[in-house]
Amino acid sequence: xxxxxxxxxxxxxxxxxxxxxxxxxxxxxxxxxxxxxxxxxxxxxxxxxxxxxxxxxxxxxxxxxxxxxxxxxxxxxxxxxxxxxxxxxxxxxxxxxxxxxxxxxxxxxxxxxxxxxxxxxxxxxxxxxxxxxxxxxxxxxxxxxxxxxxxxxxxxxxxxxxxxxxxxxxxxxxxxxxxxxxxxxxxxx
Amino acid sequence: xxxxxxxxxxxxxxxxxxxxxxxxxxxxxxxxxxxxxxxxxxxxxxxxxxxxxxxxxxxxxxxxxxxxxxxxxxxxxxxxxxxxxxxxxxxxxxxxxxxxxxxxxxxxxxxxxxxxxxxxxxxxxxxxxxxxxxxxxxxxxxxxxxxxxxxxxxxxxxxxxxxxxxxxxxxxxxxxxxxxxxxxxxxxx
Numbered sequence: 001x002x003x004x005x006x007x008x009x010x011x012x013x014x015x016x017x018x019x020x021x022x023x024x025x026x027x028x029x030x031x032x033x034x035x036x037x038x039x040x041x042x043x044x045x046x047x048x049x050x051x052x053x054x055x056x057x058x059x060x061x062x063x064x065x066x067x068x069x070x071x072x073x074x075x076x077x078x079x080x081x082x083x084x085x086x087x088x089x090x091x092x093x094x095x096x097x098x099x100x101x102x103x104x105x106x107x108x109x110x111x112x113x114x115x116x117x118x119x120x121x122x123x124x125x126x127x128x129x130x131x132x133x134x135x136x137x138x139x140x141x142x143x144x145x146x147x148x149x150x151x152x153x154x155x156x157x158x159x160x161x162x163x164x165x166x167x168x169x170x171x172x173x174x175x176x177x178x179x180x181x182x183x184x185x186x187x188x189x
Numbered sequence: 190x191x192x193x194x195x196x197x198x199x200x201x202x203x204x205x206x207x208x209x210x211x212x213x214x215x216x217x218x219x220x221x222x223x224x225x226x227x228x229x230x231x232x233x234x235x236x237x238x239x240x241x242x243x244x245x246x247x248x249x250x251x252x253x254x255x256x257x258x259x260x261x262x263x264x265x266x267x268x269x270x271x272x273x274x275x276x277x278x279x280x281x282x283x284x285x286x287x288x289x290x291x292x293x294x295x296x297x298x299x300x301x302x303x304x305x306x307x308x309x310x311x312x313x314x315x316x317x318x319x320x321x322x323x324x325x326x327x328x329x330x331x332x333x334x335x336x337x338x339x340x341x342x343x344x345x346x347x348x349x350x351x352x353x354x355x356x357x358x359x360x361x362x363x364x365x366x367x368x369x370x371x372x373x374x375x376x377x378x
Contacts, residue, residue: 080374117306142346146374153338157331185335186269186375
């Protein structure tokens with residue numbers, strides 16, 4: 001049997017999500033996920049540390065497009081303009097093809113506090129990485145963290161709007177609108 | 190033996206934090222915490238569900254002052270002005286008397302991903318409760334969530350600045366400054 005099985009990782013992700021959605025996250029075992037994906041438990045553990053991690057891209061995979069966006073912004077751009085262009089560019093990952101998976105994944109996460117905590121930790125890692133990249137561009141604190149956290153807030157709010165409406169506008173377009181709204185909400189009177 | 194032991198809750202909190210800081214969160218047992226506080230394990234479990242919860246006020250206790258602040262804001266106040274007055278008013282809980290405990294607690298939490306996740310969940314619950322209170326005042330989405338999340342971001346950034354400097358200005362004063370900074374960062378060009 002070949003150690004490398006083409007597509008095993010993706011099959012495991014889809015099988016796991018289907019089982020979590022149908023039977024509940026707590027109730028599903030790694031053995032069931034592996035069987036449903038047609039691989040061994042050993043193969044499961046070659047790809048994922050545990051049952052929870054199947055639902056999450058690695059932080060590096062998830063965060064890299066945002067950091068590339070920050071690096072690509074013009075030298076004289078303001079902190080929130082840098083973050084906004086990075087967040088909107090990274091939205092390309094989420095398209096019609098991924099919407100169904102994302103929607104089902106979200107409902108599994110919402111039903112389980114342990115998964116919610118993991119998702120929040122991922123968002124916190126994203127904000128912290130963006131803030132670090134902004135500091136690397138010479139932006140001082142607390143402006144770097146405020147801009148980074150605001151960008152992640154816009155992403156989360158927009159992502160929820162996008163998931164809630166199957167015929168929604170593209171995520172990038174929703175985000176652009178929510179960034180404008182953020183400017184209105186936080187404008188000094 | 191009386192079922193109600195005066196001060197047991199507070200003694201347990203202080204004993205637990207001291208043990209977590211000295212020996213590590215993972216390494217400390219409930220039996221050790223109870224012994225150090227001079228109570229039984231049973232008493233520990235009358236007050237806290239588990240080892241982790243000793244470090245957290247209940248969501249209700251933590252969130253109530255913020256909701257009172259939202260309720261007290263003038264009827265015609267803008268969303269972020271409502272949130273800002275609520276956040277600054279709730280800062281009264283954190284004074285010189287609580288700073289040492291808060292500082293030690295923060296270093297225990299920073300050292301443990303499981304505790305970090307719990308802290309993030311608490312912050313998410315706060316943002317969600319404030320957004321709900323804003324919607325109750327007739328403020329629409331996404332403005333309600335953007336204002337609430339921005340307020341929690343300002344709280345977190347300010348809280349870290351306050352903890353980092355033992356001779357810092359009062360938390361409320363730091364927060365007022367960070368709200369101004371947020372307005373600058375998020376201003377449209």
